[in-house]
Amino acid sequence: MSKRLKIGIIGSGGIAKAHVAAYRKLPFVDIVAVADVIPGKARQFVDSEQLTEAAAYDSHLELLAQPIDGVSICTPNVSHHRTTVDALRAGKQVLLEKPMSVTFEEALEMTQAARETGNMLTIGFQPRYDPNMKLLQEIVQSGRLGKVYYAETGGGRRRGMPGGTFISKKLAGAGAMADIGCYSLDMALNAMGYPRPLTVSAFTSNHFGTNPKYHGEASKFEVEDFGTAMVRFENDLVLNFKISWAMHMDSLGATMFLGTDAGLKITSAGSGPWSGVWDGSIGSMTMFHDEYGGHTQTAIPLIEHRLNLFDEKVRDFAEAVQGGRPAPIPGEQILIQQAIIDGVLRSAEARREVAIELP
Numbered sequence: 358m359s360k361r362l363k364i365g366i367i368g369s370g371g372i373a374k375a376h377v378a379a380y381r382k383l384p385f386v387d388i389v390a391v392a393d394v395i396p397g398k399a400r401q402f403v404d405s406e407q408l409t410e411a412a413a414y415d416s417h418l419e420l421l422a423q424p425i426d427g428v429s430i431c432t433p434n435v436s437h438h439r440t441t442v443d444a445l446r447a448g449k450q451v452l453l454e455k456p457m458s459v460t461f462e463e464a465l466e467m468t469q470a471a472r473e474t475g476n477m478l479t480i481g482f483q484p485r486y487d488p489n490m491k492l493l494q495e496i497v498q499s500g501r502l503g504k505v506y507y508a509e510t511g512g513g514r515r516r517g518m519p520g521g522t523f524i525s526k527k528l529a530g531a532g533a534m535a536d537i538g539c540y541s542l543d544m545a546l547n548a549m550g551y552p553r554p555l556t557v558s559a560f561t562s563n564h565f566g567t568n569p570k571y572h573g574e575a576s577k578f579e580v581e582d583f584g585t586a587m588v589r590f591e592n593d594l595v596l597n598f599k600i601s602w603a604m605h606m607d608s609l610g611a612t613m614f615l616g617t618d619a620g621l622k623i624t625s626a627g628s629g630p631w632s633g634v635w636d637g638s639i640g641s642m643t644m645f646h647d648e649y650g651g652h653t654q655t656a657i658p659l660i661e662h663r664l665n666l667f668d669e670k671v672r673d674f675a676e677a678v679q680g681g682r683p684a685p686i687p688g689e690q691i692l693i694q695q696a697i698i699d700g701v702l703r704s705a706e707a708r709r710e711v712a713i714e715l716p
């Protein structure tokens with residue numbers, strides 16, 4: 358019989374509950390510890406979630422000193438770096454919530470820690486587990502589109518700005534570009550096999566967030582609510598990436614891939630003020646191509662499924678730890694996204710194109 362897994366949860370807020378629910382469905386996993394930096398909060402969480410076997414700690418370092426195989430890191434973005442590096446160096450396998458980090462330098466240090474220790478760092482992008490995301494990747498990488506030379510991704514909410522830690526530069530790092538942009542970037546980059554970025558030219562603004570007419574915390578709003586960027590990659594490929602948390606427009610358009618033989622258009626699912634940006638589910642997929650001398654388009658049938666994508670990501674992590682498999686969504690891959698977002702912020706500030714330096 359294979360070994361039971363001992364799992365710890367670092368950060369006992371909202372998303373930690375989804376991790377607990379997912380681990381509970383895995384018969385080979387025991388949640389043995391929970392830690393939160395607010396004294397007593399982990400204890401409350403253990404009690405309210407009825408984790409009778411779990412110990413509660415007021416520091417992630419105390420948790421990491423225990424004989425635990427893997428941890429889910431469910432802290433706010435600003436704490437991802439410290440807790441992840443400490444966990445990897447303590448010999449734990451890590452499932453880290455998105456986005457990876459606040460800065461590129463942090464992400465770099467995190468991937469270095471994973472490489473040096475040989476421990477796993479996987480980033481929790483659950484939309485990857487949608488079979489339609491896999492289908493999209495399969496189509497783009499099959500060569501059916503020919504050479505892909507242009508992609509466009511992102512989208513916009515007409516009105517959908519968060520508050521609290523999300524609008525603090527120090528705590529969130531970036532605004533809309535990182536918060537919802539990380540999902541859009543992952544969709545496009547994953548489909549194209551995470552090409553290597555070279556330069557970025559970007560513009561960002563925050564006309565809505567800083568206006569009390571539109572945001573209740575306008576005086577505290579420090580990040581961008583809109584951004585657009587042209588990212589240049591190796592092999593003559595460019596990506597137009599645009600995101601808004603708020604705008605006077607219904608849509609910023611679809612995600613698309615232009616290839617020499619065919620084009621592929623993806624629309625987001627969902628409706629309402631917080632939709633209109635690709636942040637998780639595929640609404641439609643259409644291929645544009647020429648057949649028998651004429652233009653035609655084919656609606657790609659979407660795969661119907663009842664998967665709980667969050668459960669899938671937690672299961673994949675746990676099975677990877679148990680089976681000694683590599684990270685399902687490696688930090689080294691998501692580092693590329695962080696480099697792009699970092700480049701976006703630098704370029705917007707400098708008002709010119711900047712180079713993206715990757716190790």
Ligand SMILES: NC(=O)c1ccc[n+]([C@@H]2O[C@H](COP(=O)([O-])OP(=O)(O)OC[C@H]3O[C@@H](n4cnc5c(N)ncnc54)[C@H](O)[C@@H]3O)[C@@H](O)[C@H]2O)c1
Binds near residue numbers: 436
């Ligand atoms: N994948 C998803 O669908 C999804 C959804 C929501 C949130 N998230 C991500 O999950 C993370 C947490 O979000 P949340 O909504 O649960 O936040 P939250 O504020 O509800 O909970 C975070 C908890 O972490 C604790 N904490 C902070 N620093 C800590 C440290 N150093 N050690 C231990 N505990 C610490 C806080 O006290 C708090 O209890 C964020 O990075 C967010 O982007 C992902």
